[in-house]
Amino acid sequence: MVLVNARKPLSAALRAVAYTPFTPLHPSFPHPFKSLGREQLRWTTSPAFDSPSVVGDDPILVRDFIRSALYDPDHGYFSKRAGPVGVLDKSIRFNQLQGRSAYMHLLDKLYKQHDIAWFTPVELFKPWYAHGIAEAIMRTADLSIPLKIYEIGGGSGTCAKCIMDYIMLNAPPKVYNNMKYTSVEISPSLAQRQLETVGEVQSHFSRFKVECRDATDRSGWGDVKSYPCWVIMLEVLDNLPHDLIFSPNQVSPWMEVWLEQNHGSLQISEAYKPLQDQLISKCAKIIGLDNDHAAERNRLISAATKVWSKAFPKPQRSWIPTGCLQLLEVLHWALPKMSLIASDFSYLPDIKVPGDRAPLVSTKKSGCTKDYSNYLDAKGDADIFFPTDFWLLEKIDHYCSGWSNEHTGSRSSKPVKKRRTITLDTAAFMEEFGLPIKTKAKWLQSTP
Numbered sequence: 001m002v003l004v005n006a007r008k009p010l011s012a013a014l015r016a017v018a019y020t021p022f023t024p025l026h027p028s029f030p031h032p033f034k035s036l037g038r039e040q041l042r043w044t045t046s047p048a049f050d051s052p053s054v055v056g057d058d059p060i061l062v063r064d065f066i067r068s069a070l071y072d073p074d075h076g077y078f079s080k081r082a083g084p085v086g087v088l089d090k091s092i093r094f095n096q097l098q099g100r101s102a103y104m105h106l107l108d109k110l111y112k113q114h115d116i117a118w119f120t121p122v123e124l125f126k127p128w129y130a131h132g133i134a135e136a137i138m139r140t141a142d143l144s145i146p147l148k149i150y151e152i153g154g155g156s157g158t159c160a161k162c163i164m165d166y167i168m169l170n171a172p173p174k175v176y177n178n179m180k181y182t183s184v185e186i187s188p189s190l191a192q193r194q195l196e197t198v199g200e201v202q203s204h205f206s207r208f209k210v211e212c213r214d215a216t217d218r219s220g221w222g223d224v225k226s227y228p229c230w231v232i233m234l235e236v237l238d239n240l241p242h243d244l245i246f247s248p249n250q251v252s253p254w255m256e257v258w259l260e261q262n263h264g265s266l267q268i269s270e271a272y273k274p275l276q277d278q279l280i281s282k283c284a285k286i287i288g289l290d291n292d293h294a295a296e297r298n299r300l301i302s303a304a305t306k307v308w309s310k311a312f313p314k315p316q317r318s319w320i321p322t323g324c325l326q327l328l329e330v331l332h333w334a335l336p337k338m339s340l341i342a343s344d345f346s347y348l349p350d351i352k353v354p355g356d357r358a359p360l361v362s363t364k365k366s367g368c369t370k371d372y373s374n375y376l377d378a379k380g381d382a383d384i385f386f387p388t389d390f391w392l393l394e395k396i397d398h399y400c401s402g403w404s405n406e407h408t409g410s411r412s413s414k415p416v417k418k419r420r421t422i423t424l425d426t427a428a429f430m431e432e433f434g435l436p437i438k439t440k441a442k443w444l445q446s447t448p
């Protein structure tokens with residue numbers, strides 16, 4: 001799905017996206033719960049987990065574990081040069097493919113040729129996907145002022161290069177001449193790769209820069225930039241750290257999950273504390289899972305239901321996008337006039353990890369994809385990615401912009417800005433802004 005959040009009215013024709021599933025294999029795994037004590041609830045990891053560098057002596061939150069497993073400069077999944085972001089040597093000629101089966105056959109061949117876990121849409125549909133984004137920007141931006149684009153997590157640099165190509169060839173010369181494209185990339189190896197990709201066109205180089213840093217870290221942004229600008233995030237939200245909250249039954253308050261190393265062993269256990277972390281509490285409130293909401297819900301629940309849920313408790317786990325909240329808070333602070341384009345998986349198939357909005361934890365070895373059922377098994381060799389709940393994303397964006405009721409209801413002095421949000425599926429986005437003639441296979445083109 002694609003979320004377009006513009007500060008100017010969006011075209012009325014803009015309605016919708018096609019998300020193509022790039023489906024890996026999903027073998028089943030045993031359920032990871034081992035023990036639930038009465039006083040201190042714990043969840044013990046499989047004994048195979050032996051990475052003391054991730055959890056040290058002090059307990060850490062789940063988001064810190066995920067951040068380390070994905071982005072630690074030494075062992076993080078995204079710190080390796082080859083692997084995480086697949087790049088196609090040349091564009092796929094969709095209009096020469098005979099329908100869906102020819103496309104699936106080609107995908108299968110490509111995955112066998114490249115030892116990578118995924119090709120993202122911007123890679124598979126290059127250059128057309130990025131051209132569609134460039135077209136959306138050109139149709140809605142005020143082109144009388146210099147165009148400023150930020151991209152968070154630009155991967156191999158394909159999106160940046162293709163957007164700049166499109167603007168160079170299709171916009172009035174002054175738009176290309178005055179534009180600035182800033183990439184904020186956490187991985188040093190991918191930052192280097194972006195420079196190489198964009199540098200293939202010499203004239204792009206003076207208009208492009210890459211800042212190798214964590215976009216969620218406020219200090220990296222320097223001062224507030226009060227000019228209008230665009231922010232692009234493609235397949236980034238799914239890899240942002242999340243937290244986990246837990247409730248032992250249907251009526252008890254939610255608790256935050258911490259990870260600690262067992263004394264004298266390398267095993268890691270979950271420990272549960274009342275909600276106290278600021279980011280978790282804020283996120284839970286936006287979702288409606290905070291204790292005020294729970295108390296209100298409990299007031300309405302009958303005594304019989306309460307007894308039932310104690311007698312037959314169903315433990316509940318909910319993954320909450322604290323990394324996304326952190327990123328949007330920082331972006332709205334640093335770039336208060338930003339328009340946002342975010343695309344991501346709205347759904348992931350065959351997730352083995354338990355909980356609402358749970359991630360897929362997937363690794364690829366010798367050409368075979370393997371999914372874990374325990375997130376703690378990710379040790380830098382596995383991608384951890386979450387489906388994006390676009391309804392929630394819009395809520396978080398409006399909260400951070402100061403526009404939502406929750407925020408305006410508070411005593412905040414922040415000025416309230418109106419946000420217009422449209423969520424589209426990828427097919428409709430390409431239909432509206434792309435060149436469908438280039439991205440549909442032959443059989444699909446002849447379909448009425």
Ligand SMILES: C[S@@+](CC[C@H](N)C(=O)[O-])C[C@H]1O[C@@H](n2cnc3c(N)ncnc32)[C@H](O)[C@@H]1O
Binds near residue numbers: 120184190214233240
């Ligand atoms: C799945 S890749 C997507 C790459 C590219 N956007 C695409 O669609 O092909 C996620 C990208 O986000 C980057 N990333 C993740 N968290 C980040 C953060 N906090 N700050 C900056 N970059 C981040 C990763 O290093 C990687 O380049």
